[in-house]
Amino acid sequence: MALPAAGATAAVGLWWGTTVIFGIRSFFLPAPPDIIASFRAQPAYLLRETWATLTETLLGFGIGVAAGLAIAMMLTAWRAVERATFPLLVALNSIPKVAVAPLLVVWLGYGPKPKIVLVVLICFFPIVVSTVAGLTSTPADLGELARSLSASWWQGYFKVRLPWALPQVFVGLKLGVSLAVIGAVVAEISSPNQGLGAVIVLSGSSLDTPLAFAAIVLLALLSIVLFYLIVALERLLLPWARAISA
Amino acid sequence: MIELAGVSRTFRTRSGDIEALRGIDLTVAEGEFLAVIGRSGCGKSTLLRLLAGLLPPTDGTVLVGGTAVTRPRRDVALMFQRPALLPWRSVLANVLLPVEMHGGRRAPHRERACQLLDAVGLAGFHKRLPHELSGGMQQRVALCRALIQQPKVLLMDEPFSALDALTREELAGQLQQVHMDVKPTTVFVTHSIQEAVLLADRVAVLSERPGRVRHVLTVDIPRPRSFGRNAHLADVATCVAELTDLLHDTDAPTPMHIT
Numbered sequence: 001m002a003l004p005a006a007g008a009t010a011a012v013g014l015w016w017g018t019t020v021i022f023g024i025r026s027f028f029l030p031a032p033p034d035i036i037a038s039f040r041a042q043p044a045y046l047l048r049e050t051w052a053t054l055t056e057t058l059l060g061f062g063i064g065v066a067a068g069l070a071i072a073m074m075l076t077a078w079r080a081v082e083r084a085t086f087p088l089l090v091a092l093n094s095i096p097k098v099a100v101a102p103l104l105v106v107w108l109g110y111g112p113k114p115k116i117v118l119v120v121l122i123c124f125f126p127i128v129v130s131t132v133a134g135l136t137s138t139p140a141d142l143g144e145l146a147r148s149l150s151a152s153w154w155q156g157y158f159k160v161r162l163p164w165a166l167p168q169v170f171v172g173l174k175l176g177v178s179l180a181v182i183g184a185v186v187a188e189i190s191s192p193n194q195g196l197g198a199v200i201v202l203s204g205s206s207l208d209t210p211l212a213f214a215a216i217v218l219l220a221l222l223s224i225v226l227f228y229l230i231v232a233l234e235r236l237l238l239p240w241a242r243a244i245s246a
Numbered sequence: 247m248i249e250l251a252g253v254s255r256t257f258r259t260r261s262g263d264i265e266a267l268r269g270i271d272l273t274v275a276e277g278e279f280l281a282v283i284g285r286s287g288c289g290k291s292t293l294l295r296l297l298a299g300l301l302p303p304t305d306g307t308v309l310v311g312g313t314a315v316t317r318p319r320r321d322v323a324l325m326f327q328r329p330a331l332l333p334w335r336s337v338l339a340n341v342l343l344p345v346e347m348h349g350g351r352r353a354p355h356r357e358r359a360c361q362l363l364d365a366v367g368l369a370g371f372h373k374r375l376p377h378e379l380s381g382g383m384q385q386r387v388a389l390c391r392a393l394i395q396q397p398k399v400l401l402m403d404e405p406f407s408a409l410d411a412l413t414r415e416e417l418a419g420q421l422q423q424v425h426m427d428v429k430p431t432t433v434f435v436t437h438s439i440q441e442a443v444l445l446a447d448r449v450a451v452l453s454e455r456p457g458r459v460r461h462v463l464t465v466d467i468p469r470p471r472s473f474g475r476n477a478h479l480a481d482v483a484t485c486v487a488e489l490t491d492l493l494h495d496t497d498a499p500t501p502m503h504i505t
């Protein structure tokens with residue numbers, strides 16, 4: 001905890017020092033105090049836009065998680081279905097989903113809808129892929145144990161396979177939540193009517209670089225907080241997970 | 247209790263057939279402790295999986311308690327080389343897993359589970375998770391899980407082979423105690439001649455692949471036996487020597503493998 005804090009402080013110090021020593025102007029690279037000042041000039045506005053981005057992210061992420069888990073469970077229920085569709089999923093996963101952001105605006109208009117849809121699209125695949133990976137990696141000896149206890153298919157699935165997959169599910173959630181924030185911002189940039197992405201677009205057209213930086217800092221905070229919330233949830237729910245991966 | 251007659255098992259693989267077991271004839275009486283010993287790859291695990299109903303024989307008949315084995319049975323418990331505990335379940339919940347899988351209620355068995363755990367020296371560990379335990383302790387939990395349903399037949403596949411020497415001896419001692427107390431019919435696969443002589447009423451020596459019963463040695467030493475200095479050192483030495491000869495015997499009619 002102390003070392004990363006020291007590292008972050010040093011980086012901010014270096015950045016600040018550079019802007020002072022080389023006399024870099026604020027619209028080119030603002031110093032930390034400029035950014036704080038920019039935030040303090042209109043906190044209500046910035047927090048409202050942060051809230052907009054947060055709700056899009058969470059709605060999209062929630063839908064993405066529900067759909068991702070459901071699809072992964074359906075795919076792995078039948079070995080043949082999994083074998084037939086998994087390569088397709090991996091291929092779809094590698095398409096850069098942000099590229100469809102402008103199309104979503106065409107199809108769904110300027111409201112929050114295209115943003116939420118992009119978030120769903122971007123976090124859905126990693127969640128499916130890691131959940132499927134988890135559900136298909138049950139160790140042979142646990143499978144044999146279940147069989148030797150005459151476990152029914154349901155018992156094997158819910159008492160062994162699914163719990164075993166949970167650490168992998170969390171790998172997907174951690175990837176997914178970071179991507180979800182990116183998805184929300186990209187969608188907002190391509191139809192800038194609300195959210196921190198819109199703030200960045202507007203500040204760019206008025207050359208208000210400190211405001212853009214304030215928005216970026218808020219985005220980073222949002223992303224970090226969401227990520228560590230999931231990490232905390234994992235530690236709480238799966239205290240055994242790190243022991244297996246070791 | 248267990249009867250194997252002319253049992254063979256061949257695996258079909260892409261690179262050809264592998265004949266793991268050929269013409270096994272064996273019987274194990276009720277309450278008897280049979281050790282099975284042989285080189286790796288000679289089909290010992292396959293033999294246990296046939297007995298457990300996890301694998302059908304390609305030929306011959308496998309009877310447990312007078313009926314043909316077609317699928318896993320509730321009164322047959324299996325213990326593996328690795329503990330195979332569910333890492334998210336507490337020690338106690340792991341022991342109760344078979345009860346749950348067989349659709350029973352856990353509460354009536356809880357007390358027995360605790361007694362079993364206490365008997366193997368895990369009294370203070372009921373609520374721990376498996377990763378907080380040493381390998382030997384985990385294997386003891388697996389033993390309790392195998393015993394919770396009061397099985398008539400206990401099948402053990404090299405259960406102590408992943409443990410250090412001292413822990414192995416300690417666990418072998420506990421297993422002897424369990425066997426003397428509850429008398430399950432036991433088939434115990436091992437690599438260790440000492441373990442076989444300590445625990446077994448009879449020791450079946452398998453030949454190299456395809457596994458056949460080369461010899462069945464009766465160990466006529468009164469229980470409780472112990473690894474250390476005891477009154478039957480001479481008998482133990484004779485058995486150990488005989489088994490060593492049988493395992494190293496290359497005159498036996500097994501094909502040589504040159505790879």
Ligand SMILES: Nc1ncnc2c1ncn2[C@@H]1O[C@H](COP(=O)(O)OP(=O)(O)O)[C@@H](O)[C@H]1O
Pocket residue numbers: 257258259264265266284285286287288289290291292293455
């Ligand atoms: N499911 C299987 N498919 C193909 N070959 C197998 C399978 N199980 C075991 N074998 C082969 O059968 C032989 C005996 O295996 P096993 O019973 O595990 O031996 P042991 O337990 O004595 O070391 C080995 O050569 C092994 O490769």
Ligand SMILES: [Mg+2]
Pocket residue numbers: 290291292403
């Ligand atoms: Mg084996």
